[in-house]
Amino acid sequence: MILQGLKIALESLWANKMRTFLSMLGIIIGVGAVIAIVSVGTGSTQQVTSRIADLGSNMITIYSKTVRGQASTVSGGSSQENFTLEMADYMEMFSPSVKKVIPIKQVSGTLISDDINVSATVIGTIDEYAQVNNYGVAQGVFLSQDDDRERRQVIVLGSQLAEDLFDNENPIGKGVKINYNGRIFVFTVIGVMKEKGGSMAGSLDEQAYIPLSVAMDRMTAHNYVNSYLAQSYSSEKASNAAKELENFMIKALDDPDKENFKIISQDEILGTVSSVTNTMSLMLGGIAAISLLVGGIGIMNIMLVSVTERTREIGIRKALGAKNKNILFQFLMESLSLSSVGGMIGVGLGWLIAYFLSNFADWPLIIPVISVVLAFGFALFIGVFFGLYPAMKAARMNPVDALRYE
């Protein structure tokens, strides 16, 4: 009888193709959205995760927490001033898991070439920065020890920055001015970095690098830096290294409450990122589930209209011997067919969207089976749940009244 109901249901759906399609639309969109969103969520998470892993999971950053205004308070020197070059050496010395500590002085300003102005983050650092970050030049050379010792005003540009400033010309040997707090410094371009893409701090491709000594002595006249980049011997030792560095900083700054510094390891960033993207996927998935629910209400709506429209048909079928449950199954099968066919089309649509997005955004195409099963299962459930009331209404109709219905 269920099979019979299914057959009659499919016949009547086929006879009303347009209405059938429209009533499936909600489910199609809902299921498609769930699949696409979950796929985009997992794909982008994987992309970000692997990018961060690329940055090196053995990297630890130590920031000065002090706000600029507080830095120069009279009372016994501020903590930012404790971020000296010697400190980097001590860190290396007292933290056995740490291989290398690189000081970083940030001197952001406007870069000027001929008539193009670009504001960018300029990082004063030393030659080992490139190697520690596993980040090399595409053209020219990176900063050298000599550049630092002799305070040469040379600059290495991120790939995007080089393009912004010099278009497609070869920038090596060209001059770049940096407007830092109203003063102009002239640099010569000696290298362009490889493309690297985004990081937590923004795109590395839009940064520039100059010798640390130039940033500290010539430009800022500060004898302290903003942060240190520490590299542990291996990624397994990263958490040990972070612990050692923390202990060292607590003692060195006499700061047991860690008020003046902050230590962030890549592992932590990874955790934050995946929890952020997970929350996002969950939220978007929730929205998609709501659209599924709305799709279900749409099906109920159409089914109710369909039951009313076909009151006479119901009467005829009953007069010819249909039992209440025959009618019930017929309409239930109709809504179930609507939602399952809609669900299948939705899976296809979601896959297509996910495919194009992953191609476009260049992340891996991942469609978790669980999302397909859940979305499709939910669609079926909605078909039964929202189909039940109209089907029961149809089944309970009084045959004489139904026959008389115009």
Added chain:
Amino acid sequence: MSKVVMKIEKMTKIYHLGKVKVEALRGVSFAVNEGEFVSIMGPSGSGKSTLMHIIGCLDYASGGEYLLADQDVSNLSDNQLALFRSKKIGFVFQQFNLLPRATNLRNVELPLIYAGIPARERKKIALQALQDVGLGERVSHRPNEISGGQKQRVAIARALVNHPSIILADEPTGNLDSKTGLDIMDIIQKLHEEGNTIILVTHEPEVARYAKRIIHLKDGLIDKDEVVA
């Protein structure tokens, strides 16, 4: 002596329209024998259709007794009534009541579906029934592609496929011109000659005359139950 197919006793039907009570049937009693052809006549609103619906197990009576094929039908459930409609009753309506989107064959198959006949057999029976009413050439047409007279033939074929105990026809010629109406009556006459039991409702005396017995209904009561020559 012929066997009694259906028998009603003091049948009443009261409709409640809000506070107003409409007594459509006020105690109707009669019996129909196997193979009999009975016409029911009466003015509009006299309760003819109401009576047919109850005889056809489509509706419950408010009071009285009803025996159909030796079984008491007065107190059956929806489900059991559906079974009686499926096995014992064949309906022919004034408005034809064919499913507009189904082919003629499919329409004739419908009662067989609900009687649980397997698909292949069903098709054979339905095809034969359509041939019997002269529509062997029109099996895959839909109701809106054929004339009124042809529609009524499909409906007659549909009423016959389950070999019902009674064929109920409520004004089967009401929507047809008189020529086509008489064609339909010839078919019904033939069915009667083949031994089917027929109860027919009509306004037209020349249609009613096909039957050997005419029951006149008035205000929910039998006014006259006459045998015509």
